[in-house]
Amino acid sequence: MILGNYLAAATVFCLGLFTVLCRRNLVKIVMGLSLMEASTYLLLVSMAYRRGATAPVLSSPPAGQSPEQLVHGNVADPVLQNFCLTAIVIGVALTAVFLTIAVRVAQHYRSVDSRDVKALKG
């Protein structure tokens, strides 16, 4: 059920946002952002969905269909799936940057509480 996918994506996104807004532990904030990221994957793949569609693979079409028929017919949207892959790659890089900073903060401040990391304000 595609509506269910959208609702699930929205729920996961909101859970992630809730974590970022309400949890002070820096590692939990990173996890919250990862949840938000994961919800975008679900959203993108769901938006690519078409009822009864086949995979957008044209090289060896199912029996009785030519690649041309597939292109004009019912295939899932490959562009959005491609975005999803891009998002996963970027997400990995981001999480690495995040955790590097979190580790450095823990080393410097001996704390991962965002209340202890607010020398810059006002």
Add this chain to the structure above:
Amino acid sequence: MSVAELLPLPVVIPIGSAILAPLVTKIHRRLPLIIGIGAMLGSLALLLVVATRVYSGNGQVLTHYFSAEKPVRGQVLGIAFAADPFGLTFALLAAGLGLLLLVSLLSEFGDIGERELGGLACLSQLLLAALIASALTADTVNLFVWFQVAALSSYGLTGFFLERPIALEAAFKIVVLTTIGSFAVFIGAAMLYAKNGALNFGQLHNTLDGEVSRPAIVALALLVAGFATKSGIAPFHGWLPDAHTPVPGAISALFSGLMVNLGIVAIVRLALQVYGRHSGHAILGLITGLGVGSALLGALMALAQDDLKRLLAWDTVSQMGVLLVGFASATAEGVAGATFHLVNHGLFKALLFLGAGAIVHATGVTRLSEMGGLARLRPITTAAFTVGAMSIAGVPGFNGYASLQLIHEGLHHQPAILVLALVAQVITVAALARAAYLGFYRRRAEPYQHLEAQHAGMRLSLITLGTACVALGVPPYLVVHEVARPAASILLNPAAYASGVLAGSGAVPPIALPFAYGKPGDLILTAVEIALGLLLAAAYLRIREPRPISLLRRLHTGSVNDYAAFAATGLAICAFVLIG
């Protein structure tokens, strides 16, 4: 080889030299930055070649399709780079200013370790390449990719100088907020594609013709919120003052003079060129509101700052607001003025940040309350800072005057917005006057313990930028008519941009731009503004911090959770205004 085929090169060259940077540093420590300076020179030269075509006549749009994937019946299959007068103006600014900033980085940090120097050169060139590319690209997801390249390199640069632990704190805040912004941009771009089946700006403009569907409106809200985060527009601005505080002057200049403009350029393109008139007045109203809010908040917070670089960073929040107000006026004067102001802001803000960086480098003091007496000790830096402050203040004869005058003229049909913009301008004058007095012109009781010598490269950059501010200030008829007017025309004629992007090239329609430098009425208004600003500065030096400003400062708690909450609220406001 046609001129349009040159378009990828100004981006490819800095990326190539950024990849080389960590490798060649083994040969000689300073080689990465020297190669980088060469790369930016090459990039600038190529952009100038493109500029001879793009600004010719009334202006041209030149498009390059990657892998020769030409549009088929209006459907764009590949990624396209399009040079229009508006984007090219920002690309030229990024290449030219980036060149100068690399020179000052080289002179200031020529002596740090080889690995650090390689990393610094690599990150700053990646950032510059991403800025040039984001100005040229005509594709929503490609724009998102350059947004991410700029974001990742800015994270690296913010956290680069770890000797001050606040760099880590600032890096964490910029990563959290920019990441939230990037999700918004990404979901927005994907929704727009899923609904309208297009990524290319020109094709999107054509498919958005007529009634804009609700998902496309939600997508616009997400895109505006995401790019507003990148440009530090209130309430998405939490990261901006923090990220500018711990980094050296040249990096702050890179952030403030260039990087934040990426968001402005993207918002303006989406609002005016992609959605155009289809989205009605809601989007222009939203952008005006965001702009006025940032202009006032940034100016008030700048007035209250004690840290010199933080003050300048808050002023950036304010100036980005002014730019948005100008663009959102959607009049020839307002848009041309805002384009011109974008260039001017890059120049004078870079000048001010380099000046501030030079002071911090020389004295080791960052707080205005501990500075003073620098006018005698550092005449060149003082002169540079004063030129920058007078440009922001819009003193006739400096570059800020003409662009602010144009923006204010563009607001004549919205008197309430005009009054608020003038109030923000008065507060800005006061903030800069207070900084110049406290830092440079008042006497200091005891001499500085130690004054570091100033490098020649730093002096060169200060003098070049100061000269540019003055040169663009002598009645700038040429710049306004040959650069800002075509830029305004292409922004206000989205159909011309769309057909240029889809057909490979196109002409910019002519547009009337009445511009008279130094009209008596404007001069009097400017004089009153500056006098009020100076009075406000003098008054502010004598009183204790007023309660409203204390409240505003306490609202900025420094907690990353709160700043994320501001951004989430801002996103909700954007969606509410556009849908409602």
